[in-house]
Amino acid sequence: xxxxxxxxxxxGFALSLAILSYVQRVAISQAAGPISAELHLSKQQMGLxxxxxxxxxxxxxxxxxxxxxxxxxxxxxxxxxxxWSVFTALTGAAWNVGSxxxxxxxxxxxxxGCFPNLTRMLSQWLPAGERVRAQALMWACARWGxxxxxxxxxxxxxxxxxxxxxxxxxxxxxxxxxxxxSWFTDSPADHPRVNAAERDLLRDSHALVSHELPQxxxxxxLQPQVAxxxxxxxxxxxxxxxxxxxxxxxxxxxxxxxxxxSAGYAVLPLLAGGFGSIVSGSLPLRWSRRVIAFAGFAATxxxxxxxxxxxxxxxxxxxxxxASFASDLTMPISWNTCVEIGRRYTATVAASxxxxxxxxxxxxxxxxxxxxxxxxxxxxxxxxxxxxFAAISALCWLFIDPARAEKRAPVLPIxxxxxx
Numbered sequence: 481x482x483x484x485x486x487x488x489x490x491x492g493f494a495l496s497l498a499i500l501s502y503v504q505r506v507a508i509s510q511a512a513g514p515i516s517a518e519l520h521l522s523k524q525q526m527g528l529x530x531x532x533x534x535x536x537x538x539x540x541x542x543x544x545x546x547x548x549x550x551x552x553x554x555x556x557x558x559x560x561x562x563x564w565s566v567f568t569a570l571t572g573a574a575w576n577v578g579s580x581x582x583x584x585x586x587x588x589x590x591x592x593g594c595f596p597n598l599t600r601m602l603s604q605w606l607p608a609g610e611r612v613r614a615q616a617l618m619w620a621c622a623r624w625g626x627x628x629x630x631x632x633x634x635x636x637x638x639x640x641x642x643x644x645x646x647x648x649x650x651x652x653x654x655x656x657x658x659x660x661x662s663w664f665t666d667s668p669a670d671h672p673r674v675n676a677a678e679r680d681l682l683r684d685s686h687a688l689v690s691h692e693l694p695q696x697x698x699x700x701x702l703q704p705q706v707a708x709x710x711x712x713x714x715x716x717x718x719x720x721x722x723x724x725x726x727x728x729x730x731x732x733x734x735x736x737x738x739x740x741x742s743a744g745y746a747v748l749p750l751l752a753g754g755f756g757s758i759v760s761g762s763l764p765l766r767w768s769r770r771v772i773a774f775a776g777f778a779a780t781x782x783x784x785x786x787x788x789x790x791x792x793x794x795x796x797x798x799x800x801x802x803a804s805f806a807s808d809l810t811m812p813i814s815w816n817t818c819v820e821i822g823r824r825y826t827a828t829v830a831a832s833x834x835x836x837x838x839x840x841x842x843x844x845x846x847x848x849x850x851x852x853x854x855x856x857x858x859x860x861x862x863x864x865x866x867x868x869f870a871a872i873s874a875l876c877w878l879f880i881d882p883a884r885a886e887k888r889a890p891v892l893p894i895x896x897x898x899x900x
Contacts, residue, residue, distance in 0.1 A: 483678035486671055490605040491614050493660055494598050497561070498618045499625030500656055501594055504568050504649050505533060506626040506724045506750075508584070510633035510743060511642040513732075515580070518642075525577045527849020530725040532581045534841020536588035541838060544593020545831025549824070552666035553601040556593060558657055563590030565653030572643035588838070595815075596830035603819050603826050605668060607681055611819065616761020616812040623754035623808065626724055630743040705880060706821060706829060710836040712777075712876035713814060715869040716807055717837035719780065721844040722866055723749045723804065726852075734859040735793045745797050749804035756808030769813045770877050776809035777874035784867035788860035807870065810877075817880070 508515070508530070516526055548556040567587035574580035602614050636645035665671045668682045722730075727749070731742035760772065783803040790796040815830060822829030851862050 481675065481677045483681045484673060484675045486668070486673045486678060487605045487610075487682065490601065490664065491617070493656075493664060494602055494614070494618050495621040497557070497594065497598065497656060497660075498622035500561075500652055501564075501591060502622045502626035502724075502750075503629045503632070504564065504653065505587075505591065506629040507633040507636075507646065507649055508571070509724050509726075509728055510630045510746075511637060511645065512725075512729060513739060514637060514642045515574075519574065519576055519580065521577055521580075522853070524849045524853045527725075527845045527847075527852075529577065529580050529584055530721075530845035530849075531842040532584040533588035533591075534721065534838045534843070534845070536585045537592045537838035537841060538835045540589045540592035541596065541831040541835035542828065545596040545827040545829075548593060548597035548600055548827040548831075553597045553604075553827075554661070554664050554666045556597050557601070558661055560590060560592070560594050560597070561653050561657045561660075564594075565650040565657070566590070568653065569647045569650035572646040592838075593827075593831060595834055596818075596827040599815055599818060599830045600827040601666075604666070604685055605682065607685055611685075612765075612812050612816050613761045615815050616757045619757040619808065619811040619815070620754035623750045623757065627747045627750035627754065630728065630746040634739065634743045703821065706832060708876045708880045709814065709817060709821075709829075710833050712773075712810075712873040712880065713833045714836040714840045715872040715876070716777070716810065716814075717840035718844045718869040719784070719807060719866045720753075720804075721841045722848065722862075723753075723800075725845040726848050726862070730859055731793070733857060735796070737793065745793065748797050748801040752801035753804040753808035753811075756805040757811045759805075760809040761812045769817075770881060773810040773813050773877040773880070774874050776806045777870050777877065779803070779806040781867045781870035781874065784863055784870060787863050803870075807873075810873075 512526055515521065521529070544556060544560065564587055567583055567590050570583050571580070571587065574583055598618065599615070602611060602618070606614055633645060636648060640648065668674045668679055723746070727746050728739075728742045731737045731745050732739065737745065756776070763772065780803045783799050783806065787796050787799050790799060814833065818830040818833055819826050847865070848862050851858065851865070855861060
């Protein structure tokens with residue numbers, strides 16, 4: 481009997497949600513111009529608004545990861561998508577900087593836990609050989625969703641205005657949630673379309689995230705390897721958040737482009753990052769993940785250092801796209817390491833890592849706004865700080881060893897896990 485392929489439907493839901501999440505979070509960067517003009521926001525105030533999402537996302541990551549490990553991905557993901565859709569729509573109702581900050585803070589709280597619970601879902605529904613490739617494809621789709629958002633958001637803003645554009649984006653989340661609840665089950669054994677062969681194929685994966693560990697969750701995330709994993713992701717995210725917050729403004733102000741031209745160029749780093757994830761997931765498993773991650777971040781640091789010195793827009797954006805490609809080589813590696821270390825607490829470890837990443841989502845745009853405000857628009861200094869953080873990520877991977885973490889992680893016999 482050949483295994484059914486229901487698990488690929490699960491991958492489809494993960495990919496579509498990854499795209500949707502980035503469309504909804506990136507849209508505000510393209511809307512920053514009309515929002516600032518209508519609400520009379522300074523650079524520093526807009527930086528605080530950008531940072532509100534990252535702050536709340538970081539604060540609620542671990543609670544939502546724990547909730548997913550306890551209640552299952554189905555229930556928690558449905559709650560997450562409905563919550564963020566509501567606050568995406570409410571973004572269009574903001575009337576001043578305070579109301580906009582609160583709404584974006586609540587939007588970030590609503591989206592917290594999305595990717596840790598997607599990681600848990602994929603870990604339970606995919607055999608080990610398919611898991612890294614699915615992570616790579618998911619992050620590629622997330623990047624590409626963010627890549628198409630600038631022109632998509634610009635089109636929506638031109639057609640509906642920035643306020644109603646957020647309502648339109650929110651409706652997409654509601655549609656996804658209804659389809660997900662009608663089809664998905666947490667356990668492959670509970671899905672009516674999974675046959676016995678596919679259940680056998682997924683038995684080890686189910687055991688990996690279902691058995692109890694001798695350690696409590698907080699002891700798992702206090703391991704040195706997890707601390708380094710969190711630090712490298714914070715530094716990585718400090719760089720990445722520039723692409724979804726300040727990049728359109730950089731292209732307009734430092735490079736003198738129109739809104740339409742900046743929207744086109746803003747696609748490049750996210751597009752290239754998606755290809756970086758795909759390439760990483762396609763590399764032979766015998767290749768050292770530590771070496772790939774270190775080389776990717778080191779290359780990012782060097783490439784970013786050259787960006788301010790390139791006179792042409794095309795050359796500068798080619799370097800920035802190459803930097804994004806190099807750093808996103810590490811995305812499947814980082815998230816699969818969460819599975820190898822976390823096992824039963826996969827969503828919790830992933831949430832801990834992503835918490836630091838989204839804390840950078842608060843720090844980076846706020847720090848960027850302060851640098852620009854206090855230096856009279858010194859974009860070069862802002863880009864140099866990004867290069868410095870990329871170097872920190874590279875140094876962390878001299879000490880992170882996913883293979884060692886996988887060997888040391890406690891594993892119970894398959895018979896001890898709930899049977900499919």
